[in-house]
Amino acid sequence: MTINQSGWRPTMGNSGDEVAEVEGATFTGNRALMLEEPLIFERGSVDVTGVDIEDAPKVASRLGGLERNRDIGLPGLSEPETVRHYTRLSRQNYAIDLGLFPLGSCTMKHNPRLNERVARMPGFADVHPLQPVDTVQGAFAVVDELADWLLKLTNMTSIAMSPKAGAHGELCGVLCIKSALEKRGDTERKIVLVPESAHGTNPATAAFAGFKVENIPATPEGRVDLEALKARLGPDVAGVMITNPNTCGLFERDMKAISDAVHDAGGYVYCDGANFNAIVGRVRPGDLGIDAMHINLHKTFSTPHGGGGPGSGPVVLSEALAPFAPLPFVTRQADGSLHLVEEETVGEDHPDSFGRMTAFHGQMGMFTRALTYILSHGADGLRQVAEDSVLNANYILRSLEDVLEAPFGPSGPCMHEAIFSDAGLAEGFSTLDIAKALIDEGFHPMTMYFPLVVHGAMLIEPTETESKGSLDQFIGALRSVAGRAKAGDETLKSAPHFAPRRRLDETQAARKPMLVWKDPVQAEAAE
Numbered sequence: 001m002t003i004n005q006s007g008w009r010p011t012m013g014n015s016g017d018e019v020a021e022v023e024g025a026t027f028t029g030n031r032a033l034m035l036e037e038p039l040i041f042e043r044g045s046v047d048v049t050g051v052d053i054e055d056a057p058k059v060a061s062r063l064g065g066l067e068r069n070r071d072i073g074l075p076g077l078s079e080p081e082t083v084r085h086y087t088r089l090s091r092q093n094y095a096i097d098l099g100l101f102p103l104g105s106c107t108m109k110h111n112p113r114l115n116e117r118v119a120r121m122p123g124f125a126d127v128h129p130l131q132p133v134d135t136v137q138g139a140f141a142v143v144d145e146l147a148d149w150l151l152k153l154t155n156m157t158s159i160a161m162s163p164k165a166g167a168h169g170e171l172c173g174v175l176c177i178k179s180a181l182e183k184r185g186d187t188e189r190k191i192v193l194v195p196e197s198a199h200g201t202n203p204a205t206a207a208f209a210g211f212k213v214e215n216i217p218a219t220p221e222g223r224v225d226l227e228a229l230k231a232r233l234g235p236d237v238a239g240v241m242i243t244n245p246n247t248c249g250l251f252e253r254d255m256k257a258i259s260d261a262v263h264d265a266g267g268y269v270y271c272d273g274a275n276f277n278a279i280v281g282r283v284r285p286g287d288l289g290i291d292a293m294h295i296n297l298h299k300t301f302s303t304p305h306g307g308g309g310p311g312s313g314p315v316v317l318s319e320a321l322a323p324f325a326p327l328p329f330v331t332r333q334a335d336g337s338l339h340l341v342e343e344e345t346v347g348e349d350h351p352d353s354f355g356r357m358t359a360f361h362g363q364m365g366m367f368t369r370a371l372t373y374i375l376s377h378g379a380d381g382l383r384q385v386a387e388d389s390v391l392n393a394n395y396i397l398r399s400l401e402d403v404l405e406a407p408f409g410p411s412g413p414c415m416h417e418a419i420f421s422d423a424g425l426a427e428g429f430s431t432l433d434i435a436k437a438l439i440d441e442g443f444h445p446m447t448m449y450f451p452l453v454v455h456g457a458m459l460i461e462p463t464e465t466e467s468k469g470s471l472d473q474f475i476g477a478l479r480s481v482a483g484r485a486k487a488g489d490e491t492l493k494s495a496p497h498f499a500p501r502r503r504l505d506e507t508q509a510a511r512k513p514m515l516v517w518k519d520p521v522q523a524e525a526a527e
């Protein structure tokens with residue numbers, strides 16, 4: 001076991017191999033410019049401080065005996081140590097600014113720097129949600145203009161801008177459906193129908209809103225089975241939640257017929273719009289009879305995401321659901337000024353609102369970025385986004401289907417993501433092995449084991465922002481890895497070989513997560 005100068009031990013994951021046993025181990029545990037970095041508690045010390053501040057003057061406490069009575073226990077570091085700690089950690093991230101990020105269903109596209117520039121303009125960045133309305137007319141104009149674009153692109157009646165992510169938007173839409181049913185006294189409708197291939201947030205949302213979830217079967221071609229759906233509709237069904245294009249990467253061609261059937265049976269149609277990137281500027285969901293759909297600004301409209309970063313999930317609504325939209329929202333007055341409809345101002349305008357979803361008005365910084373993206377692309381540019389994203393995904397599908405099984409490949413082109421299964425890999429080899437080997441190739445793995453309807457699914461979404469050169473490199477890497485998995489190359493099973501951590505025990509990590517750092521000296525003393 002190597003212990004470096006500052007006394008911390010590089011850990012090499014839980015694969016059991018300690019540093020000295022790893023071939024080519026170094027004294028520091030670093031591998032060339034890939035630097036090991038301990039926790040800040042291991043790096044710093046509670047006895048050290050990086051700043052020189054005078055003791056606070058003694059003042060009478062007004063905390064009523066609740067003041068801290070022991071040391072806070074935070075590690076102190078000098079400024080250079082602090083800078084290095086966080087810089088080293090930041091280098092351990094994979095990011096869209098480093099390379100292709102093929103996570104399906106996530107639309108990890110380039111975030112144009114123009115968006116960032118505009119979002120940082122003081123007039124946008126420094127407004128406060130509690131400022132008087134007449135001082136933030138410009139910010140409201142951004143919200144209003146973005147809302148207008150989203151309504152035009154979807155051909156819907158009304159929009160709720162405040163939901164803060166896709167899942168939050170789903171909740172907004174489903175609560176509108178619930179309110180609409182309550183308003184007409186239709187309280188026996190307890191079932192929401194969801195395809196088996198749905199993103200986990202769809203059934204979770206329906207259940208959270210108090211509905212029971214039932215699955216809609218799929219056809220062998222990977223689409224909703226219209227006849228089976230029709231057969232299930234009835235007076236107990238509140239509505240359906242359908243993703244279009246769906247999570248198998250296919251357009252639901254029967255969407256209009258599905259909506260008509262659901263409406264005829266008295267239900268509502270929620271569309272999960274996370275895959276809007278594939279159809280923006282080409283298909284208007286309002287034309288397909290949809291009642292509510294969220295739009296992930298952080299997917300289709302390029303606002304940054306990943307790492308749990310801020311999302312934004314505006315929800316477009318049909319005429320039937322518009323009266324139930326949440327507060328607050330921006331409206332334009334007869335004199336052209338913009339006004340915020342809040343609880344206090346709602347009056348007779350909007351008495352059926354189901355309530356409020358967020359403290360303020362939504363993700364202002366994301367609105368600014370998304371509108372910048374939309375305006376800089378224009379209508380023709382947005383259409384090209386959809387076309388190029390579909391082209392790139394089909395290039396991947398057709399370049400790999402001879403080495404990886406593409407379950408829906410034979411039934412035609414895909415939309416903006418390509419899906420493969422683990423059928424055809426050598427006995428004992430799995431999707432996980434392929435994903436881990438891609439890390440060695442310098443790529444973030446694709447989405448794996450989702451959707452559940454495809455065995456060992458690999459869902460790849462390149463997005464339109466990748467060049468042919470970068471797609472070719474990714475295809476080359478995946479062809480190589482798939483070839484090794486088909487040939488039964490055992491080294492694949494212990495990949496990644498070149499990453500700072502080897503293959504982790506993910507079950508152990510999920511079941512027994514270590515969430516609190518314990519000082520090893522104290523922990524030992526306590527035993």
Ligand SMILES: *Cc1c(COP(=O)(O)O)cnc(C)c1O
Nearest residue numbers: 105165166167199201272274311
């Ligand atoms: C991303 C996604 C969601 C959830 O959106 P969040 O913004 O992550 O909450 C829902 N459905 C599908 C199909 C998605 O891809």
